[in-house]
Amino acid sequence: MALRIFRTLTSLAGGLGLVLSGQSGAATYGAGIENSQWYLSESVFECSLVHEVPGYGRAVFRHRAGENLQFYLESASPVMKPGRGLVVVEAPSWRPGVAPRPVGTVDVSGSNRPVYLDARQARQLVQGLLEGLRPTVTRESWYDGKPVRVQVSNVNFGRPFQQYQLCAGNLLPVNYDQIQRSRIPFASGSAELSASDRQLLDNIVRYVQADTTVERIFVDGHTDRLGSRIDNRALSEERANIVADYLMSQGISEDLIIVRAHGDQYPASRRPSENRRTTIRLQREGERPEFQQANGYGGESAG
Structure with missing residues (x-):
């Protein structure tokens, strides 16, 4: 040997x-x-x-x-x-x-x-x-x-x-790079969270509660372009609110959360399924908020 x-x-x-x-x-x-x-x-x-x-x-x-x-x-x-x-x-x-x-x-x-x-x-x-x-x-x-x-x-x-x-x-389940930008997908016309969605949000909650330098949580609701713009705006708001409400129910302060609804204004893809989403973006103290031109495919608003 x-x-x-x-x-x-x-x-x-x-x-x-x-x-x-x-x-x-x-x-x-x-x-x-x-x-x-x-x-x-x-x-x-x-x-x-x-x-x-x-x-x-x-x-x-x-x-x-x-x-x-x-x-x-x-x-x-x-x-x-x-x-x-x-x-x-x-x-x-x-x-x-x-x-x-x-x-x-x-x-x-x-x-x-x-x-x-x-x-x-x-x-x-x-x-x-x-x-x-x-x-x-x-x-x-x-x-x-x-x-x-x-x-x-x-x-x-x-x-x-x-x-x-x-x-x-005793390490957290995730680090900042992994959850700084997160995405919750939705079925067509739906604003319901799945078990995997709640697990992702639970990980975000655990991280934010441990990292006192996180000063903002941007929650942005989006839809595909099917249906009327008025209905899509309302649905995107519902999707953003259900995520924000869950975060708050798990102990995140309302003061940290900024909720925004965009309807079908900022598609992330030509595939409708990829546009039915709520995005969550964390911002730490000292980080400069990014400015992104949110027009056309592939663009998205900050958050």
Whole structure:
């Protein structure tokens, strides 16, 4: 098994023009036992585990509300040459004989966050850390082409990770980007909310109650162009009001909500079904309300 893993790593590294650990000339960045620390930043909006990598920058596990866990490296100055890098989980030097475990390859960019891993790979790193292993990213140096190794220390990881798990369990179901602009669809001639509509609105309520910087909620009712304009205006008002009334029934202050009815004035599509809607837009303090020309297909009023 160990030989097969080594051959796999050798094949991956060779295809990327890299040399595996243990080679001379490789620049290695990583915290030692004496200076390995993990710091937890926690709120209902986001949980982050941050590890300082001396001489390089930071390694961060980040979990935003409504999203999956991700991992990234952050460096103030470019160290790795952009291209394909190799990610493994390996034993520290004081545990000889433990074969490294491949995680996969990763695209290394030239930004100050050159390495991003998705949820699956981030969980592999977490599992390795909990087993006392060190995640390591290897890529050619920006300057001389020699291998650069960035190691993430497992020392002092356990207790902050337990606190992270508690934080993750208390995250909101959604984040601001996900519900800043939301849409409730309606059947023809209908102004009734479905169970999925109420779930979406419940998520908006939970977010707004947690984020005190939200100062406005714009609720805009729309219809298709079937029927008379007078009837459509009344129906769009009914659709906006049913959404606003539900938000208020769940604890949102009436003072936050601005209700507007547009009838069939601002179609979002040539498809009638996509125009039968109520949109909800959140606005935070300091955000400048967007101005949108709302005429023709594809346009829509602010909100």
